Amino acid sequence: MASTEQCREALDQLSRNLAGANGDVRKAATLDRSLTCRLTDLDVTFSGRLQDGRITDVTQTPGPPPAKAEIRLTMTSDDLVAMVGGTLPFASSWATGRIKLEAGLRDLLRLRSLL
Template sequence: MATKEECLSALDKLSDNLARADGKARTAAGFNRSLSCHITDLDLTFSGRLVDGRIEVADTIEGPPQDKTQIGLAMSGDDLVALVDGELNFARAWAAGRVRLVAGVRDLLRLKSLL
């Protein structure tokens, strides 16, 4: 089971990957939205913002997200690490129910080019 620190490191790595994106992916990553990532096996939620292609984690709370965010993710810590390391395909993990993504239609369309 991934630790809190490993999950934060994975979010940092994902943020670095988004910041280095180019073309359509950079355009999709370059928007400003509130974001939460609930790590189900640790029962922790990292909350913050996706701003100009960077994930800025502002807070870590126990349990599920307290506030509604524009983009919400939920998965195990191991799945987060595997996704960021390229060992787990997002679309397959989402289809299998291993990853939950909640966002508005417009945000989903923009995020689609990142996945």
């Protein structure tokens, strides 16, 4: 099980990856949406904003998300670290239910280029 510090660093790395992206990925990352990442094994939620191609204003709270974000991710801590590290493919993990992504239909269509 990854630590909360490792997960926070993974989210920071994901933000850096998004900020450095080009083309369709960059366009999808420019959404301005609230975002949560619930880590089931640590019983913690990271909340922030996907804004200007970065994940900003990240906070950590125990338990489930305090409010319903526009984009919601749910996974284990190890899956977050592996996904950001490039060893766990997001698309197949999402398709099998290992990672959950919930968002409005328009957002899902825009986010598909990130997958």
